[in-house]
Every structure is written in C-alpha cells, then in structure tokens.
Amino acid sequence: MTQKSVGIADLAVGAGDLTLFTVGLGSCVAIVLHDAECCVGGLAHVLLPHLALTAGAPKAGKVPSLAVPEMLSRMRALGASSEIRARLVGGASMFAPLLAPGSTGLGIRNVQAARAACAAADVPIVGEVVGGDFGRSVYFDVRTGRVDVRSVRGPHVIL
Numbered sequence: 001m002t003q004k005s006v007g008i009a010d011l012a013v014g015a016g017d018l019t020l021f022t023v024g025l026g027s028c029v030a031i032v033l034h035d036a037e038c039c040v041g042g043l044a045h046v047l048l049p050h051l052a053l054t055a056g057a058p059k060a061g062k063v064p065s066l067a068v069p070e071m072l073s074r075m076r077a078l079g080a081s082s083e084i085r086a087r088l089v090g091g092a093s094m095f096a097p098l099l100a101p102g103s104t105g106l107g108i109r110n111v112q113a114a115r116a117a118c119a120a121a122d123v124p125i126v127g128e129v130v131g132g133d134f135g136r137s138v139y140f141d142v143r144t145g146r147v148d149v150r151s152v153r154g155p156h157v158i159l
Helices: 064-077 106-120
Strands: 002-005 010-015 018-025 029-035 040-046 084-090 125-130 136-141 147-150
Touching: 002 010, 010 018, 010 064, 018 029, 018 040, 029 064, 029 106, 029 136, 040 064, 040 106, 040 136, 064 084, 064 106, 084 106, 084 136, 084 147, 106 125
Parallel strands: 002 018, 084 125
Antiparallel strands: 010 040, 018 136, 029 040, 029 084, 136 147
16 A cells, blocks of 8 residues: 655645555644545645735645645546545644633634635535644545544544
8 A cells, every 4th residue: 555645734635545644733634535436535734724824825735725625626637526525633722821811722723714615615524533632643545535543642533
C-alpha cells in the first residue's frame, strides 16, 4: 500500500490502494472526503478558518472554503461521483487558558468553517472527532474509507 503524507495547509487526493495521513493536528482540522463506490478520496490539513486571516496568495489546503472545492474537483477528475461523504478531525483548543474570557478559540472556528465548507458543497458530514485539548493524527485508507484517528492523550477512534 502506498502512503502519502499531507502537510499543514496542504491537501492530497488519490484512488485505490493508498493511505493519506497527517500528523500533529492541534487547532487545525483534517477534512477527509471519500467516495466509497469509486474508492476515491482526499485529505486536507487546514490551518485557518477564513481567507481574511491569511497573508498573500494562500495554498488551496490552508482554509476550508478553498480546500473542499479543490479536493472535490481533483476527486471528480479521478472518477468520483456525487456520493461523496466527509469526516472531520481536530479543532482542539490547545491554549484555552490563554484566551480572553468570552473569545472563541481557533480550533472551534476551524471546525465551524470546515462544517460550513462541506455544507456549501452539499457534502454530508458522516463522522467527527473534534474539540478537546489534545492533538491528533489521521490515517485515511482511500480504498476502504476507514479513518484511523490516533492521539497520545485521547482515545483511538475509527471513523
């Protein structure tokens, strides 16, 4: 099986016997898209919730509003249909004690933006492991659709 690492603010798509993975999700969110019928999938490691928070020309994987449409376009070029489903992982509040009272942490805003991007693209979210105060890593088997979420402090979860 081929493995491909997806870095921060990046994305990748592929088909068949492939594992896409990303490590070190804190406040970032992994958006996993999968077409089970065609065995085509994508993984983005988004860094920020909105373009307004970026400087210069952002990479497609940096924010959900760019990452989701880009992944869908690339997946359709590989034969994906309209039966694409999403899973979200990450969005932790890594530095909650440092936030001003009443403010919303970056992790929560990233999760909200990822949900909004999926909704705007009519892609239903079928699983989430989000929030908390600890980091996660994601291993996505494109052929089967299995999303393996690992953490040093939290539970090991299969989506």
